Amino acid sequence: xxxxxxxxxxxTSVINASAYGVLDEARKNGLEIYVGINGxxxxxxxxxxxxxxxxIEFLKYTPAGAFGSCRKKLKNDADVExxxxxxxxxxxxxxxxxGGNDSMDTAxxxxxxxxxxxxxxxxxGVPKTIDNDLPHTDHCPGFGSAAKxxxxxxxEAAFDLRSMYVDSTQVFVMEIMxxxxxxxxxxxxxxxxxxxxxxxxxxxxxxxxxxxFLGTVDRVISQKGYCAIAVAEGLKYPDGFFVSDMGxxxxxxxxxxxxxxxxxxxxxxxxxxxxxxxAIPDYLQxxxxxxxxxxxxxxxxxxxxxxxxxxxxxxYGVMVTMERVNDEPYQIRYSSVPLNLVAEQTKxxxxxxFDKYAVTDKFxxxxxxxxxxxxxxxxxxxxxxxxxxxxx
Amino acid sequence: xxxxxxxxxxxTSVINASAYGVLDEARKNGLEIYVGINGxxxxxxxxxxxxxxxxIEFLKYTPAGAFGSCRKKLKNDADVExxxxxxxxxxxxxxxxxGGNDSMDTAxxxxxxxxxxxxxxxxxGVPKTIDNDLPHTDHCPGFGSAAKxxxxxxxEAAFDLRSMYVDSTQVFVMEIMxxxxxxxxxxxxxxxxxxxxxxxxxxxxxxxxxxxFLGTVDRVISQKGYCAIAVAEGLKYPDGFFVSDMGxxxxxxxxxxxxxxxxxxxxxxxxxxxxxxxAIPDYLQxxxxxxxxxxxxxxxxxxxxxxxxxxxxxxYGVMVTMERVNDEPYQIRYSSVPLNLVAEQTKxxxxxxFDKYAVTDKFxxxxxxxxxxxxxxxxxxxxxxxxxxxxx
Numbered sequence: 001x002x003x004x005x006x007x008x009x010x011x012t013s014v015i016n017a018s019a020y021g022v023l024d025e026a027r028k029n030g031l032e033i034y035v036g037i038n039g040x041x042x043x044x045x046x047x048x049x050x051x052x053x054x055x056i057e058f059l060k061y062t063p064a065g066a067f068g069s070c071r072k073k074l075k076n077d078a079d080v081e082x083x084x085x086x087x088x089x090x091x092x093x094x095x096x097x098x099g100g101n102d103s104m105d106t107a108x109x110x111x112x113x114x115x116x117x118x119x120x121x122x123x124x125g126v127p128k129t130i131d132n133d134l135p136h137t138d139h140c141p142g143f144g145s146a147a148k149x150x151x152x153x154x155x156e157a158a159f160d161l162r163s164m165y166v167d168s169t170q171v172f173v174m175e176i177m178x179x180x181x182x183x184x185x186x187x188x189x190x191x192x193x194x195x196x197x198x199x200x201x202x203x204x205x206x207x208x209x210x211x212x213f214l215g216t217v218d219r220v221i222s223q224k225g226y227c228a229i230a231v232a233e234g235l236k237y238p239d240g241f242f243v244s245d246m247g248x249x250x251x252x253x254x255x256x257x258x259x260x261x262x263x264x265x266x267x268x269x270x271x272x273x274x275x276x277x278x279a280i281p282d283y284l285q286x287x288x289x290x291x292x293x294x295x296x297x298x299x300x301x302x303x304x305x306x307x308x309x310x311x312x313x314x315x316y317g318v319m320v321t322m323e324r325v326n327d328e329p330y331q332i333r334y335s336s337v338p339l340n341l342v343a344e345q346t347k348x349x350x351x352x353x354f355d356k357y358a359v360t361d362k363f364x365x366x367x368x369x370x371x372x373x374x375x376x377x378x379x380x381x382x383x384x385x386x387x388x389x390x391x392x
Numbered sequence: 393x394x395x396x397x398x399x400x401x402x403x404t405s406v407i408n409a410s411a412y413g414v415l416d417e418a419r420k421n422g423l424e425i426y427v428g429i430n431g432x433x434x435x436x437x438x439x440x441x442x443x444x445x446x447x448i449e450f451l452k453y454t455p456a457g458a459f460g461s462c463r464k465k466l467k468n469d470a471d472v473e474x475x476x477x478x479x480x481x482x483x484x485x486x487x488x489x490x491g492g493n494d495s496m497d498t499a500x501x502x503x504x505x506x507x508x509x510x511x512x513x514x515x516x517g518v519p520k521t522i523d524n525d526l527p528h529t530d531h532c533p534g535f536g537s538a539a540k541x542x543x544x545x546x547x548e549a550a551f552d553l554r555s556m557y558v559d560s561t562q563v564f565v566m567e568i569m570x571x572x573x574x575x576x577x578x579x580x581x582x583x584x585x586x587x588x589x590x591x592x593x594x595x596x597x598x599x600x601x602x603x604x605f606l607g608t609v610d611r612v613i614s615q616k617g618y619c620a621i622a623v624a625e626g627l628k629y630p631d632g633f634f635v636s637d638m639g640x641x642x643x644x645x646x647x648x649x650x651x652x653x654x655x656x657x658x659x660x661x662x663x664x665x666x667x668x669x670x671a672i673p674d675y676l677q678x679x680x681x682x683x684x685x686x687x688x689x690x691x692x693x694x695x696x697x698x699x700x701x702x703x704x705x706x707x708y709g710v711m712v713t714m715e716r717v718n719d720e721p722y723q724i725r726y727s728s729v730p731l732n733l734v735a736e737q738t739k740x741x742x743x744x745x746f747d748k749y750a751v752t753d754k755f756x757x758x759x760x761x762x763x764x765x766x767x768x769x770x771x772x773x774x775x776x777x778x779x780x781x782x783x784x
Binding site for chain 2: 007062069157163193371381
């Protein structure tokens with residue numbers, strides 16, 4: 001029985017730990033395991049890697065998608081036809097797809113089509129997203145490490161700002177990933193548990209009120225002299241218009257959509273007359289394996305293992321989930337949910353996790369266990385010793 | 393005999409290690425030691441902190457300026473007059489100023505004025521700058537840690553890009569600090585020692601040729617499918633015009649000067665038709681103490697200690713320097729240089745440290761010892777346990 005694993009969607013610093021979990025568990029259980037290169041994009045070209053004898057230790061500490069990822073959505077019947085042709089030809093009977101909302105849609109579609117075609121295929125989704133927006137799971141592998149990265153980045157930047165504000169920059173803005181949900185932006189407040197963090201957090205869940213925001217910054221400045229701001233890229237006005245719309249067209253007449261961080265800083269600069277600095281960590285926040293969370297790495301691996309176990313128990317057409325059993329001491333239980341309940345759904349930050357521009361105790365209780373522990377990668381020459389697979 | 397220590401200019405993740413060196417060495421040698429809050433800006437307001445019994449352990453691992461920094465230049469005679477009044481009143485006889493080019497100018501001015509006035513004052517500069525552009529020293533405390541941060545950020549981003557390029561983003565651009573010299577941007581190439589780094593590095597030392605640059609990106613893309621670009625904020629056209637000039641005015645008629653990273657990405661997008669991502673680490677690169685270099689932390693502390701020793705040996709009016717004795721094994725010797733030889737000078741990246749868009753073996757030999765070792769800060773709640781002093 002052949003099994004196929006593949007990665008899909010935006011990568012994380014621990015998606016390879018899930019790959020490790022799937023591959024190791026599959027091999028232990030006697031499955032013949034292959035990896036599809038670049039998700040369904042590569043599978044459609046029969047780009048497979050034989051993982052049965054592959055040295056997989058490096059997956060535990062190497063960030064991003066070691067086997068390549070893809071952005072492809074399965075919208076096209078010809079693609080589905082081609083995929084089943086390839087599955088059949090290679091006798092693929094298990095498919096473990098590691099991704100977020102869109103990828104679970106692909107997984108669900110394949111499971112349905114297999115049933116329709118009478119082709120025996122067991123599909124199990126392995127959750128992955130720094131956005132933490134998959135429903136029916138307490139949280140997602142990838143989020144804890146990205147949250148830790150953001151929390152630390154904001155702490156360090158706030159220390160910097162605090163050094164400089166007396167006669168220089170008074171406002172620091174960090175633009176954080178999250179087009180729909182504010183889980184990551186909220187994490188910029190976690191540093192307060194150790195004494196410093198974001199003073200103002202702008203979430204997609206809360207419609208942006210410019211005057212109120214500027215009033216708040218002004219108040220923070222008059223109280224402490226400086227203000228550290230976290231803004232989610234998906235921040236919207238009450239009418240749903242993205243704040244990141246830069247408000248002008250370029251010389252080619254194209255509407256400029258750009259860094260919401262610069263838009264926010266521009267407001268502060270022009271309306272409050274304060275000097276600003278802007279950081280955009282971009283990829284750094286989702287591939288910062290050097291400062292990953294140990295909880296996240298362990299859970300990512302376990303989600304991979306559970307996917308294999310569920311498939312072998314004939315629990316398929318599902319995605320692996322985590323249920324929170326207890327906050328302190330932190331305890332979770334692995335479970336599963338039908339793929340169709342996850343596909344293309346988005347879990348927003350609950351209303352009681354934030355209060356205007358700050359995060360609440362409930363958010364701290366929720367998020368702090370997820371960022372715990374420092375599973376440093378090995379270093380050589382003063383730099384992480386990540387490993388590159390040849391994918392050609 | 394009273395001694396005063398203060399921090400000045402843009403901060404680093406190890407400037408507090410220098411503070412630790414100065415304070416500890418001063419106390420061991422029986423000096424009464426005070427700290428000026430926010431450099432000369434606070435000293436002018438007599439904002440002193442008695443550091444004789446202060447618990448200073450936290451300085452070894454807390455980033456940014458624990459005592460506040462400033463951007464003030466001493467251009468004004470009234471300020472100089474006021475400073476000497478305050479020095480005299482408090483019987484300050486040693487002044488240790490921790491900063492970069494501008495700060496050494498201030499230190500030099502104070503040393504000169506003291507002599508002119510017949511006021512016995514021993515001024516010693518402690519070098520500090522992530523830009524690494526102070527002359528007469530092999531390198532500067534602060535650079536090694538920032539270089540390590542940049543090297544790792546670029547490695548991790550390149551892993552991310554490599555996962556995504558097949559059907560999504562093919563070009564990643566990281567904007568790196570350095571208005572004059574390209575030391576930090578060059579560090580984005582260091583990851584190659586472990587297999588991955590920046591494919592194209594744009595330095596202020598090399599006038600920007602747009603066509604040649606785009607041709608190079610095009611070639612890299614056709615060879616490997618993706619291209620990771622590092623660009624220094626000070627990148628200039630051959631006529632000295634900053635590339636970061638965005639080429640348009642805002643609705644208020646102001647010329648937009650903005651992220652050179654976005655400018656470069658815009659060229660790639662519009663001329664080569666490739667999807668891009670842009671990261672701007674900003675403050676994160678200079679305060680990222682969580683991934684500092686052990687060599688840098690140790691040397692920062694020693695530079696602080698040497699400043700005190702030199703002053704006590706009557707070697708003053710100088711800045712502490714480091715001379716490279718050997719590359720492998722790495723060995724340096726501490727020395728000193730008259731402040732006037734450092735003040736307002738800039739050390740550029742030597743021509744044999746780069747070749748077009750890449751760094752040379754000479755740069756690796758120079759920089760690799762400086763990023764070695766991982767002196768992790770203590771962690772609590774999954775986050776660094778940095779300490780905040782009350783400066784009010």
